[in-house]
Amino acid sequence: MSERGLTPALSPSNAAELDALDATSLRARLCERADDAWRLACEIHPALPRPRVWFDLKGRSAGQAHYGRGGLRFNAVLLTDNRHVFFDEIVPHEMAHWLVFHLENGARARPHGREWKGVMRGLYGLTPHVTHRLDVSRASPQPYLYRCDCETPHRFTARRHAMARRGSRYACRRCGSRLRFERVVAADTPAVPNA
Ligand SMILES: [Zn+2]
Ligand SMILES: [Zn+2]
Secondary structure, three states: OOOOOOOOOOOOOOHHHHHOOOHHHHHHHHHHHHHHHHHHHHHHOOOOOOOEEEOOOOOOOOEEEEOOOOEEEEOHHHHHHOHHHHHHHHHHHHHHHHHHHHOOOHHHOOOOOHHHHHHHHHOOOOOOOOOEEOOOOOOOOOOEEEEOOOOOOEEEOHHHHHHHHOOOOOEOOOOOOEOEEEEEOOOOOEEOOOO
């Protein structure tokens, strides 16, 4: 994932140590990490407000800078299953949005545009990825992938999957063929953090 010449500005997290934390400690630790990322951002913009942090984001998004609420939202389920990625990439990713938004004219910058990429590289020493490879199998409300004859992907909830297992028939609205279960969406499905 690293780009030549880039050195992460935040100290690399220890995956084994993070994996050993309970939910409460993990959240507390993530807030500390956000503070570290915020202090770095203050070197560029000393008046940058300290963002509040919530863990109420749902679905397939990992994080979101919420300017109206004045802070960063994180996905608790994805955090639990992807601790290392959150500490090393998602936190700086969202803090870079927070910083850019508060820069002069930053509110008009594109979400993953030149300014944001510049902060990711220049301040955090990271390759600016817009998407992340995350395990979203538990966070996604529709983790069951079904296929039909026209290759339109269909995604089922656990409830609908159970119905299909018990014999309910579902057909593709485009090609009319019966939907067949293929697999549970695997650990390498990319999730896109919100702007
Ligand atoms: Zn079809
Ligand atoms: Zn983003």
